[in-house]
Amino acid sequence: RKEVEQDPGPFNVPEGATVAFNCTYSNSASQSFFWYRQDCRKEPKLLMSVYSSGNEDGRFTAQLNRASQYISLLIRDSKLSDSATYLCVVIPSKAAGNKLTFGGGTRVLVKP
Amino acid sequence: DAGVTQSPTHLIKTRGQQVTLRCSPISGHKSVSWYQQVLGQGPQFIFQYYEKEERGRGNFPDRFSARQFPNYSSELNVNALLLGDSALYLCASSLQGYNYGYTFGSGTRLTVV
Numbered sequence: 001r002k003e004v005e006q007d008p009g010p011f012n013v014p015e016g017a018t019v020a021f022n023c024t025y026s027n028s029a030s031q032s033f034f035w036y037r038q039d040c041r042k043e044p045k046l047l048m049s050v051y052s053s054g055n056e057d058g059r060f061t062a063q064l065n066r067a068s069q070y071i072s073l074l075i076r077d078s079k080l081s082d083s084a085t086y087l088c089v090v091i092p093s094k095a096a097g098n099k100l101t102f103g104g105g106t107r108v109l110v111k112p
Numbered sequence: 113d114a115g116v117t118q119s120p121t122h123l124i125k126t127r128g129q130q131v132t133l134r135c136s137p138i139s140g141h142k143s144v145s146w147y148q149q150v151l152g153q154g155p156q157f158i159f160q161y162y163e164k165e166e167r168g169r170g171n172f173p174d175r176f177s178a179r180q181f182p183n184y185s186s187e188l189n190v191n192a193l194l195l196g197d198s199a200l201y202l203c204a205s206s207l208q209g210y211n212y213g214y215t216f217g218s219g220t221r222l223t224v225v
Binding site for chain 1: 145155156157160202204214216217219
């Protein structure tokens, strides 16, 4: 089983719609969680950290469910510019130091 | 302020050759990590350095090595290149600690032929 798993998609989303997708992680001791965004042939960029209580940044909402070991990302009022691959990132444990463990990414395509 | 800078941006090498990739972190950042991203996959952790010491190593063969210099810049070396080493090599820097998000450079795209 992979440490971090994501549905690769693509999620085809009409402009203005809401899309949500999850990411599961295998290590229950995982400490930190992030969502990164990666545009085609570009570097990953931090979208948001994911906190235990859930957090929101504009149209983006991230949730953490430790009991079921998944995190989620919800995008409201999707824009064409939201088309990208969204990478789920986990830091497995304190012992892992600062190693980021990435999922394979979920591709989102927002269409007019 | 300059972000994370990597050089070169693109590189073509022949099987069996050696390659050195370079990374300069954001000013003030003391931690540098290297990742390999094969097309269609998420990045895979190769090395992490903090204060010039290796703090982590991923599941890569000994052909991969790295070091961090006193100015916190870093080099990744890959010997005896294989076709499968073709990938985007990403460098990421952070201040310290593991609850900070990382900033990635734009990467070096290595093609082995």
